[in-house]
């Protein structure tokens with residue numbers, strides 16, 4: 083990375099890293115690898131000046147800070163033959179130090195020497211920021227008390243750029259590596275280079291569209307080496323850091339000229355390299371000038387790769403952020419006004435259960451523990467580091483603790499919810515113990531008035547899937563993808579029901595088909611049918627992974643409406659449709675066995691489902707396996723959810739692990755038979771769609 087950065091500094095600014103006034107900063111130096119490599123790389127004659135004045139680094143954790151100090155001074159001594167204290171390493175949280183945003187760091191708690199170093203660094207003009215900032219995109223467990231904290235100044239800058247430009251609703255851009263990109267972009271001089279090795283999700287994820295637009299606007303050239311290894315995203319090649327997320331090296335060049343041309347993006351990936359070792363060898367052996375880069379032209383939605391040419395942009399938008407936010411009806415330009423992600427609890431083991439009484443017991447315990455902590459806190463004014471670990475703490479819950487809000491169990495909060503495809507669970511639906519409810523309160527008002535919501539899987543993993551439901555649903559319905567949705571109705575604060583299909587949408591469709599008899603319910607059904615159409619899904623496969631769906635106008639509107647209506651009736655009423663006539667085989671228990679061991683396995687070659695040691699369901703129609711929802715078919719979702727698994731939460735595992743398949747066996751058999759009917763009939767309708775051409 084250092085050699086490549088040097089190449090780019092020369093190419094763009096006619097200088098070398100070794101030259102005077104090229105100041106280099108590693109903002110998350112860890113044990114100092116980049117700085118020691120830099121010392122090794124720079125020529126001896128310029129090193130003393132660079133070392134004393136123009137190489138800087140920061141570290142927030144005490145142990146790596148000391149190690150970095152030792153490593154850097156040792157490397158310098160080895161090369162120069164003299165020991166020299168390295169005075170340009172700061173023990174500081176880089177992201178707090180945002181003097182460029184007008185916010186000075188609170189330096190009270192720092193040593194005099196460290197404070198002087200930070201001030202000195204802040205006065206320097208930095209031309210190169212190089213590093214390996216933390217790659218975790220998501221926040222960590224609140225119980226560990228090491229969760230990524232908030233950074234008001236840097237997060238404000240993110241809000242005004244990466245988030246502002248994003249069309250995604252879930253703008254998860256306040257993660258550590260985005261913060262470091264934001265910080266570095268602002269910290270750099272007008273002319274400078276950012277060289278980071280980070281999480282690679284910014285290259286392709288939908289949520290990063292705003293990020294891509296911002297860097298496109300703020301830099302003049304970008305080089306990306308995509309090292310793959312996105313294990314979670316299904317990439318089976320090795321990961322250079324042995325982590326689950328993909329990794330990329332980026333070089334971004336900032337160049338302030340009067341007549342700036344649009345940013346040029348160069349992309350290179352390494353699919354041919356299968357192992358982490360070959361990738362590491364590639365990084366260390368390759369010169370940037372020799373790497374084969376593809377010049378990428380961003381599309382209008384700021385997609386950089388996997389852009390597919392089709393007419394998606396010309397279709398009718400089903401939802402968009404603008405329509406959701408506008409106050410005036412005449413500004414609405416999408417078929418549905420409101421859309422929402424599903425409920426995020428951050429403590430599923432606590433707040434979901436197949437048993438109403440177990441959820442009651444769990445939540446009684448939970449609130450007792452919470453209130454006991456609350457009282458302890460009032461009495462002793464203790465810090466949250468001594469909070470009991472017996473319950474799962476989250477940011478929202480800690481807020482309630484700070485506010486001294488007594489939480490009381492309310493039986494009415496226990497509701498039936500759509501947890502996974504065709505699997506309902508009781509949910510303790512309450513804003514204090516559900517981390518995010520998004521717009522769900524506007525979809526299901528206080529009394530949980532009836533509504534119908536088209537939920538669908540949103541993200542790059544697995545295929546596009548959808549189910550309509552009349553229940554509150556989880557963000558993880560289609561795990562590992564997120565669950566997005568648009569409801570038929572929405573409710574205002576007073577509980578007044580409002581059509582969620584806009585007048586604009588109705589007018590577009592009535593005008594297109596020249597039929598004023600078309601209703602909003604027809605549109606709801608039509609949408610549901612179209613989104614099931616295999617031809618639609620394959621044509622727009624890539625679009626559906628990163629954009630909100632759009633609606634084509636198909637011939638014979640009414641036929642699609644009817645298909646949508648039939649599918650909706652099947653899917654909403656899946657618990658009451660006629661059970662499919664599967665053959666049930668029961669064999670006697672072995673002599674010494676008290677209860678059969680649960681298996682819950684599908685055997686697709688034998689068209690059977692093995693429930694436990696003694697019971698098998700046979701003659702599953704082949705077509706039923708084809709009704710896929712993400713990575714599993716409908717029947718497999720049920721089998722997966724009713725397995726006996728050890729809860730991840732230690733308290734739940736110890737005190738409330740009451741689920742036994744045997745208690746639900748008959749219920750599961752009944753459900754499987756009914757969902758078998760749903761699967762067969764759904765696939766029959768989908769086949770009719772395919773055959774209609």
Ligand SMILES: C[S@@+](CC[C@H](N)C(=O)[O-])C[C@H]1O[C@@H](n2cnc3c(N)ncnc32)[C@H](O)[C@@H]1O
Pocket residue numbers: 109110111112113114115116140141142143146174175176177178213214215216217
């Ligand atoms: C992935 S490691 C960097 C590894 C580094 N290249 C090395 O040679 O060890 C990221 C480092 O950044 C540090 N870090 C994380 N957040 C930071 C922050 N806000 N300010 C400064 N350092 C930070 C971590 O403590 C960690 O040591």
